[in-house]
Structures are given as structure tokens and as C-alpha cells.
Amino acid sequence: MPNIQSAKKRLRQNVVIRERNRAARSVVRNRIKNLLKTLRAGDVAAAEEQFKGVCSALDRAAARNLWHKNNTSRKKSRLSKLILKVKQAQAQ
Numbered sequence: 001m002p003n004i005q006s007a008k009k010r011l012r013q014n015v016v017i018r019e020r021n022r023a024a025r026s027v028v029r030n031r032i033k034n035l036l037k038t039l040r041a042g043d044v045a046a047a048e049e050q051f052k053g054v055c056s057a058l059d060r061a062a063a064r065n066l067w068h069k070n071n072t073s074r075k076k077s078r079l080s081k082l083i084l085k086v087k088q089a090q091a092q
Contacts, residue, residue: 021064021066024060024061024064024066025061025066025067027057028054028057028058028061028066028067031050031053031054031057032054032075032079034050035047035050035051035054035079036082038050039082039083039086042086042090044083044086044087044090047083047086048083051079051080051083054076054079055076058072058075058076059072
């Protein structure tokens with residue numbers, strides 16, 4: 001435990017920030033999971049709508065440095081390709 005007053009305050013701030021960051025990362029992960037569930041169910045139209053929300057959440061996470069921007073870009077790209085793959089499979 002810190003003894004100096006400023007270190008005590010910093011510890012309190014870090015706890016709050018850590019919880020906020022965990023919650024924000026959890027929101028993104030849950031949106032991705034829900035999108036994947038929708039795709040497994042075969043509902044491409046709903047998945048495309050959810051994809052917009054996932055992209056928005058990922059962009060916010062990147063802007064707040066919760067995830068690296070390249071990581072969020074990669075996730076968006078892979079999800080987009082997956083949606084296209086399911087859409088093409090249904091078309092055939």
C-alpha cells in the first residue's frame with residue numbers, strides 16, 4: 001500500500017479506470033459474440049446491422065487506447081469476410 005498521499009490518490013484512480021476499461025472491452029467482446037451467434041443462426045441481414053454496431057464499438061475502443069487500432073482493423077476485416085462468406089453460401 002502506498003504511504004504518500006498522491007500515490008494513494010493514484011491507486012484510487014487506477015482502480016476506477018481499470019474497471020471502466022474492463023467494462024468497455026467486455027461490451028465489445030459481447031457484441032462480437034452476439035454477431036457470431038447471429039451468423040451461426042444464418043440471419044445475414046441482422047448480422048449486417050450488428051456489424052455496424054461492432055465496428056462503432058471497436059472504433060471507440062481504439063480511440064480510447066483499449067485496443068490497438070491495427071487489432072480493431074483486423075477484427076473488423078475478419079468479421080466482414082465472415083459475413084460475406086455466409087452470405088455467399090446462402091446465395092448458392
